[in-house]
Amino acid sequence: SSDPLVIFTPSGKRGNFPVGTPVLTAARQLGVDLDSVCGGRGICSKCQVTPSVGEFPKHGVTVSEDALSEWNAVEERYKSKRGLIDGRRLGCQATVQGDVVIDVPPESQVHKQVVRKRAEARDITMNPSTRLYYVEVEEPDMHKPSGDLQRLYEALKNQWDVDVQRVEMNILQDVQKVLRQGQWKVTVAVHLGDHLRRPKIMHVWPGFYEGTIYGLAVDLGSTTIAAHLCDLKSGEVIASSGLMNPQIRFGEDLMSRVSYSMMNEGGDLEMTRAVREGMNALFVQLAAEAGVDKALIVDAVFVCNPVMHHLFLGIDPFELGQAPFALATNESISLSAHELDLNIHPSARIYLLPCIAGHVGADAAAVALSEAPDKSEELVLVVDVGTNAEILLGNTDKVLACSSPTGPAFEGAQISSGQRAAPGAIEKVEINPETKEPRFRVIGSEIWSDEDGFSEAIATTGITGICGSGIIEVIAEMRIAGILDASGLIGSAEQTGSARCIADGRTNAYLLWDGSADGGPTITVTNPDIRAIQMAKAALYSGARLLMDKFGVDTVDRVTLAGAFGAHISAKHAMVLGMIPDCTIDKVTSAGNAAGTGARIALLNTDARREIEETVRKIEKIETAVEPRFQEHFVNASAIPNSVEPFPILE
Ligand code: FES
Incomplete structure (x- = not known):
């Protein structure tokens, strides 16, 4: 055809259009994702594009300076009033004059990608359930009587193909005033509805509304x-x-x-x-x-x-x-x-979000949405560690879920010197296997306890206790250093050769920090502390192990630790404790607050809601309370790392 060729990037979509076709129209016809709130009236500037000039051997075209029309009055006015970034044009005003390559910047895409920072995480594609539309509404006419609201509905249907028939009382009470205030031009926020609800007007502003609208993702x-x-x-x-x-x-x-x-x-x-x-x-x-x-x-x-x-x-x-x-x-x-x-x-x-089962809630569903085990080729174990651990195991074949009552020990409760993760809490620990001497770091300071400047740094935060990730590290380090045996007993000073092992009733304790000289706390790891962590980690492991039995596997390819606590656990120490199954250490990653991320995905992409509803229906729920093997796994997992399971990673 002799019509000019229009190529859009980054989509690569292309087509021939008659001279004079607005860029926005060409984009629409090709299905290119180019935004518009004002419907091509030169008001919203959501349709901004960047045309290129020069040789494009890859696309087989040469683009001349005058491939797009000269600036018209609407575009000039927009630029002088509000400004446009150099090189940008309004897609609804600029028309095609010759072969052209046009880039759609991310801000101009409706379905733009919100980039997530982790390599293994999917980006979020924007597809919010509520959108803004600018419309021009027909004025009332005595000869064609109809309600102001009905003419607003008609405008939305004709100008945007949005079929709204519902409104809340507060909108109905305001609509006449707002329409006249805006001289029959208004911006409407429409909830587009979903499989559960029909579209509905959420709000009406007079004229063109410059601002944005907001949503909440709540965990x-x-x-x-x-x-x-x-x-x-x-x-x-x-x-x-x-x-x-x-x-x-x-x-x-x-x-x-x-x-x-x-x-x-x-x-x-x-x-x-x-x-x-x-x-x-x-x-x-x-x-x-x-x-x-x-x-x-x-x-x-x-x-x-x-x-x-x-x-x-x-x-x-x-x-x-x-x-x-x-x-x-x-x-x-x-x-x-x-x-x-x-x-x-x-x-x-x-x-x-839907709940998975009586013990496995919408939070676990959100983790499934964020971590998408059902889309993973590798078999992935996802553990959201809290007072209840929610556990998912799966790949593209199937996904299993259970919850396991870990109790509050991982949050520092039930631990003699335990506390919530806050400045002053010991969070990282190393114990020298020769000398059995510890070094550690507290939250709020980057300095290890055996470095110069530690006392200075500590003067600001103090040492107040030990948090969940700290207790996991210290117990794992004690086990590696031979202070602790597989059953969880702390050796005496004679057995270990360390004066830090002190008698504590009928058992022993390990002295991590003695701040008594300065009136500070004395932080010891006691036998009841070890017991509490053994119970918690055994519950977590047996839940995971039970899902592995049901799946028919002895190993997993990948482990994802989720939750605020999960984000701070060191993979190595969790594995030394036997908290999670043996797995290549660099295949253990942290997902941060995956439940919160799942909520954000469902907020920003309405299709994700239907997706997770379907996924949840397919997830196989396992009730740990009625599974006899759970008890058996629990007993074995009480040992550190485990009395029967191999942990070759530790060798
Ligand atoms: Fe609104 Fe172009 S579509 S300015």
Whole structure:
């Protein structure tokens, strides 16, 4: 054809178009992802492109200076008023005049990629459920009587092919005023709906709305509530914050909260109120930090364990406290913010991921979405370490899931000098196998205890205790240095030749730090400490091992440690303890807060919601409580590293 050839990068899509075709039109026809909020009226600048000039042997074209039309008045006005980056054109105004190569920068793509920092993680493709549309609405006419709202619906249908027929009362109350204020030009935020809900107008602004809209990704844990505030246009996290779960005053762990609601009339509702209030406080904090109006938060995704899920929704968690651990519902849930008393945009869409089973919640589903074991060729074990460990094992063939009651020892509870991970806590430990002398590092300082400047650094943080990752390291190091035997007993001073092994009742303890001369704490690792960690790690390992039995394998290709705690565990030490199955050490990686990331994926990409619902339906649930082999694995895994399983990696 003699029509000019238009080639878009990075997609590589190409086609011939008559002279005078707007670039945006060409992009639309080729299915190139080029954004537009104003529908080609030269207002929004979302359609920006960068045309190139010169030889393109790869594409077989030469592009001349005048391949695109001269600047028209609309484009000139936009540039002089708001400015455009050098070399950029408005795709809706510039028209094709000759063969041309046109680059669509990431900001101009609707389905842009939000890049995740880890090599093994998928990028997130933007596909938010709520979008902005600028429309021009027909004015009322006595001869063709119709409601203002109906003409707004029509405009959305004709100009954007968006079929809306639902609106909340607050929009209906405002719509006439806003339409006239904007002189029949308005920007509309539309929740496009999903398989659960039909499209719906969320908000209407007079004229062209310059700003953006926001969403929340919330990881509602039993100890902390963590949330990301995200820009729904760019996908960026603009503020992140966390808060202690106010339900802690009703019980430290989940089961004590379930029993609180059993013992106290209305106790479940008290806890529901507390968690929603906490959540609202967190949202205020996030909005303030980002300088954003809370009413612009139009979408939110929540992930949580089953008990938190029920208490958040106002469902009595009674059934979750006893076998057979029946959930009120295991499917995903979609509702409005006002139904949960959440103080954001009143009709903001709230989405809760599906639960996998009575013990394996929407948080585990979120981990599955983030880590995608079902898309891995390699057999991957994903462990989210908390007071309950959620464990997933799978590959493209199938995925199995279970949870295992590890208890709070990994968080520093039940440990004599244990504490939460905070400045002053010992987090890294090495013990010299010859001298049995320790060196360590505390949170808040980069300096090891045997280096010059340690005392100076410690003067600022102090030494207050030992955190979960520190206790794992010290116990593993004690085992390597021969201070500790496989059964978990600490040797005496004579047996080990170290004066740090001190008698402690009928057993021995290892003295890690004596700060008594300065009035500081004395930090020892006692036999009960070792027991607590043995129980916790045995629970974790046996859950993983049980899934391996069910899968019919003795080894895994890859281990991913998730959760705030998981991010800090050293792979080597976890393996020396026999906490995770033997695996090549560089195949053990940390995923950080994978549940929170899963929530963010579901927030930014509405298709991911359907994807995880399908995945969860296919995940095979294993209930550890009824599996006799779990007990057997548990007994074997109490030894360090294990009484029967080989750990060749340690050789
Ligand atoms: Fe809005 Fe081009 S599409 S300025």
